Amino acid sequence: MYLIKLFFSLLLAFIFSAILTxxxxxxxxxxxxxxxxxxxxxDISFVVLVDSLLHDLRGGLSPILIQWGIPINMYGVIxxxxxxxxxLTAIIRLIIPINSMFSYGFAGFASVYxxxxxxxxxxxGIVLISSARQLMGLLIFCLIGFFGGIIFNQLKExxxxxxxxxxxx
Amino acid sequence: MKKIIKxxxxxTIFFSLSYSVNANDKIYKLETLYEGLDMPWDIDFLPNxxxxxxxxxxxxxxxxxxxxKIITVTNVPSVLARSQGGLSDVxxxxxxxxxxxxxxxxxIKTKEGxxxxxxxxxxxxxxxIDIETIHTAQAFRKTSAxxxxxxxxxxxxxxxxxxxDGFNHREKAQELDNHFGKILRINDxxxxxxxxxxxxxxxxxxxxxxxxxxNQQGLTKDINGLIYSHEHxxxxxxxxxxxxxxxxxxxxxxxxxxxxxxxxxxxxxKKEGMEQPIKYWTPSIALSDMTxxxxxxxxEWYGNLFISALSPGDVRRLVIKDNKVVSEEIxxxxxxxxxxxxKSSKNGNLIILTDGRGKKNSGKxxxxxxxxx
Numbered sequence: 437m438y439l440i441k442l443f444f445s446l447l448l449a450f451i452f453s454a455i456l457t458x459x460x461x462x463x464x465x466x467x468x469x470x471x472x473x474x475x476x477x478x479d480i481s482f483v484v485l486v487d488s489l490l491h492d493l494r495g496g497l498s499p500i501l502i503q504w505g506i507p508i509n510m511y512g513v514i515x516x517x518x519x520x521x522x523x524l525t526a527i528i529r530l531i532i533p534i535n536s537m538f539s540y541g542f543a544g545f546a547s548v549y550x551x552x553x554x555x556x557x558x559x560x561g562i563v564l565i566s567s568a569r570q571l572m573g574l575l576i577f578c579l580i581g582f583f584g585g586i587i588f589n590q591l592k593e594x595x596x597x598x599x600x601x602x603x604x605x
Numbered sequence: 606m607k608k609i610i611k612x613x614x615x616x617t618i619f620f621s622l623s624y625s626v627n628a629n630d631k632i633y634k635l636e637t638l639y640e641g642l643d644m645p646w647d648i649d650f651l652p653n654x655x656x657x658x659x660x661x662x663x664x665x666x667x668x669x670x671x672x673x674k675i676i677t678v679t680n681v682p683s684v685l686a687r688s689q690g691g692l693s694d695v696x697x698x699x700x701x702x703x704x705x706x707x708x709x710x711x712x713i714k715t716k717e718g719x720x721x722x723x724x725x726x727x728x729x730x731x732x733x734i735d736i737e738t739i740h741t742a743q744a745f746r747k748t749s750a751x752x753x754x755x756x757x758x759x760x761x762x763x764x765x766x767x768x769x770d771g772f773n774h775r776e777k778a779q780e781l782d783n784h785f786g787k788i789l790r791i792n793d794x795x796x797x798x799x800x801x802x803x804x805x806x807x808x809x810x811x812x813x814x815x816x817x818x819x820n821q822q823g824l825t826k827d828i829n830g831l832i833y834s835h836e837h838x839x840x841x842x843x844x845x846x847x848x849x850x851x852x853x854x855x856x857x858x859x860x861x862x863x864x865x866x867x868x869x870x871x872x873x874x875k876k877e878g879m880e881q882p883i884k885y886w887t888p889s890i891a892l893s894d895m896t897x898x899x900x901x902x903x904x905e906w907y908g909n910l911f912i913s914a915l916s917p918g919d920v921r922r923l924v925i926k927d928n929k930v931v932s933e934e935i936x937x938x939x940x941x942x943x944x945x946x947x948k949s950s951k952n953g954n955l956i957i958l959t960d961g962r963g964k965k966n967s968g969k970x971x972x973x974x975x976x977x978x
Contacts, residue, residue: 465868469871473871473873476858478858484872487872488869488872491872492867495863495864495866495868496868500865509867560687561750561773562748562772564864565866566775566866
């Protein structure tokens with residue numbers, strides 16, 4: 437029972453942090469595009485900004501690639517990348533005692549960078565996410581992953597403490 | 606029960622007759638002239654009736670329709686044949702019968718990156734001689750995508766070149782200090798015409814004719830010399846434009862498409878000072894080439910614009926009146942293949958190229974001729 441609760445706690449921590457990371461990645465891309473339009477003389481109202489953000493949150497649900505016969509959307513890509521990053525970090529931490537917060541933060545950073553690297557390898561140098569085509573945009577993109585990893589770690593630690601307290605009491 | 610059987614029989618007979626009539630009422634027939642090309646990209650017609658065909662993989666070939674034989678032209682410039690890049694357009698000089706000049710567009714690799722280059726050479730007995738590079742696009746990129754690469758000679762013998770946005774460099778289509786997302790105009794020797802548009806920005810390159818394009822693979826002109834261009838949109842938003850010198854065609858500031866990731870590229874599809882397409886397609890059909898038809902062989906098609914498409918693979922016949930598209934017919938779906946090029950030959954037949962992507966050496970040359978001959 438304890439293990440089942442632990443599993444679901446970790447799953448909840450992962451899902452929440454991955455959703456938050458996805459939202460901020462999509463927001464960043466929208467804001468990047470909107471900012472460029474502003475430099476081109478477009479009048480960007482609050483309504484246009486919100487409408488664009490909402491469009492992109494919905495747009496993240498449409499498939500962008502097919503892997504192993506399964507259509508995967510932007511959220512799926514981010515979830516899969518973060519899962520592999522966190523899983524690998526957990527394995528490494530069993531062998532090497534690295535600070536938990538920074539290791540998961542780095543995992544998030546590397547996972548998000550890995551998305552860009554993977555699309556570049558798959559599509560012959562093409563970067564599908566427009567905001568990540570310039571260094572500053574790529575850095576912001578990866579920092580979002582870093583903070584997503586920290587959030588995952590903090591949630592994981594919180595849920596673990598709750599489980600341990602419940603088990604002992 | 607008897608009534609059901611009776612009405613079913615009547616329906617079946619009616620449907621069969623109807624199908625039989627429809628199956629025979631096509632005014633054209635399709636004939637595969639040749640199969641075995643390796644990703645053909647463009648075709649042009651030599652004065653002796655032979656076809657000059659470029660293959661993206663870097664070969665230039667001459668097809669003799671009478672003998673049904675194909676010969677590879679030698680001494681073709683080496684190209685960067687990768688992804689969307691390679692040997693692309695082949696155009697005969699308007700005075701080819703006097704000067705034997707052909708023009709080639711292709712992608713190359715340089716120290717600064719990959720880019721589009723245009724060369725001209727004399728075609729001499731299945732060999733290219735006196736090869737001369739006349740233009741190298743200032744559009745260096747690490748990718749191998751969105752070269753544009755279409756060539757068109759205007760009535761004054763100047764040459765238009767479409768140069769795509771390089772995919773990763775789309776914002777540069779709105780800047781005039783580079784060749785990303787531009788249509789360029791040069792003289793047939795590569796020099797810059799004195800009557801090119803003058804832009805108000807100091808750093809504007811002088812060979813720019815229009816800007817704000819994405820990946821223009823269609824360039825043609827009508828019988829009056831009016832220039833038409835089409836370009837691939839992102840996810841949706843393929844466009845057909847009438848091209849006027851000096852104008853901004855809006856990409857990526859205005860677009861009818863969205864990004865492949867599902868995000869907006871721009872929430873706007875109109876802005877003052879940026880041109881609107883005369884037609885756009887959503888979802889995308891991947892426009893690849895186009896030609897106006899001005900022969901009496903198919904009088905019902907006279908003056909129509911035929912646009913070839915890659916996805917899923919058909920040809921769109923557009924009727925254009927007063928610079929507006931008034932009707933569109935989807936044709937040649939039965940070819941069931943990506944259609945890379947469509948041209949009108951001198952004897953009035955339409956010649957279609959399928960690129961056979963995904964299966965090596967399966968590109969075809971298909972002739973569209975009247976069904977009653």
